[in-house]
Amino acid sequence: MDNEMILSFLAKSENESLARLAVTSFIAHLDPTIEELAECKTIVSEAVSNAIIHGYDGAYGMVTVHAILDGEVLSVSIKDEGRGIPDIESAREPLFTTKGHLERSGMGFTIMESFSDEFTIESHIGHGTTITFTKKFSPIQAIAM
Amino acid sequence: MKCKITMYPNEVAIIKLYGELDHHEVEKVRSQISSTILQGDLKTLIWNLEYLQFMDSAGVGLILGRMRELHAVSGRTIILNPSPTMEKIFRFSGLAAYMMHGGEEIAISQARGIVNG
Numbered sequence: 001m002d003n004e005m006i007l008s009f010l011a012k013s014e015n016e017s018l019a020r021l022a023v024t025s026f027i028a029h030l031d032p033t034i035e036e037l038a039e040c041k042t043i044v045s046e047a048v049s050n051a052i053i054h055g056y057d058g059a060y061g062m063v064t065v066h067a068i069l070d071g072e073v074l075s076v077s078i079k080d081e082g083r084g085i086p087d088i089e090s091a092r093e094p095l096f097t098t099k100g101h102l103e104r105s106g107m108g109f110t111i112m113e114s115f116s117d118e119f120t121i122e123s124h125i126g127h128g129t130t131i132t133f134t135k136k137f138s139p140i141q142a143i144a145m
Numbered sequence: 146m147k148c149k150i151t152m153y154p155n156e157v158a159i160i161k162l163y164g165e166l167d168h169h170e171v172e173k174v175r176s177q178i179s180s181t182i183l184q185g186d187l188k189t190l191i192w193n194l195e196y197l198q199f200m201d202s203a204g205v206g207l208i209l210g211r212m213r214e215l216h217a218v219s220g221r222t223i224i225l226n227p228s229p230t231m232e233k234i235f236r237f238s239g240l241a242a243y244m245m246h247g248g249e250e251i252a253i254s255q256a257r258g259i260v261n262g
Contacts, residue, residue, distance in 0.1 A: 011166055013167075013169035013172070014169055015171070016167045016168060016169050017167065019167060020165075020167075020199070024238070034228075035229050035230055038199065038228065038229075038230035039230055041199055041200075042201050042230060042234070045167050045168075046200040046201055046202060049167065049168040049201065049202075049203065052168070053168065063204070093239050094237065094238075095238075102206075103171075103175070103206040103207065103210040104202075104203075104206050105202045105203075105205040105206040105209060105238060107205055108200040108201075108202050109203070109235055110237050111202055111237060112235055114233070114237060115233075142173075
């Protein structure tokens with residue numbers, strides 16, 4: 001393992017940008033491409049937004065982002081201790097949302113799965129949800145050579 | 146996050162978004178954009194994303210929501226200059242047909258149905 005980071009914050013929407021910034025800084029020295037970086041930020045943003053909107057739904061609680069860097073492979077888990085996902089299969093369906101009235105697009109899981117190399121959801125009703133993804137980066141220098 | 150709305154004759158509005166558009170920021174700009182649609186005779190909304198540094202699915206929700214409002218007045222939507230990552234997000238969401246690249250003038254011409262060349 002090359003590096004590790006744990007960040008915990010209150011489930012408030014203004015912390016979505018904090019989570020993105022922390023993960024972005026954590027991988028900065030890998031010299032990721034703009035697109036790799038943007039995809040990684042998007043996954044983190046989707047997962048943290050889900051934890052805040054669905055996991056806690058306005059309730060008090062903490063979201064924890066745990067990132068591990070192993071060579072060029074980043075692995076991140078985003079954990080909440082909220083209500084859990086009753087039906088994971090439906091939640092993964094494109095356009096499925098339980099918060100249509102909040103204009104949620106229902107695309108979060110589709111985007112997270114598409115932008116990551118490996119993606120898992122672990123959820124227990126009443127205990128919370130942990131989303132884990134891995135993404136391999138191809139350093140710009142390596143491509144140039 | 147900054148949002149600049151410019152109205153043009155013939156019922157066209159261009160929305161320029163700056164900074165990062167996530168669930169938190171969407172909540173702040175939605176009502177401003179909605180009131181532009183609901184006032185007057187707006188027929189086309191052009192989202193210029195050239196200066197937007199980041200967007201997640203909350204941006205899709207924002208645009209889809211405004212498309213529904215525009216639908217009531219038979220209005221149309223153009224998503225202008227999304228980044229490659231945003232393009233993927235719009236494609237996943239079934240919005241590929243609404244995207245285009247180029248200057249605002251071209252988008253306005255397209256909106257007015259005057260396509261040259």
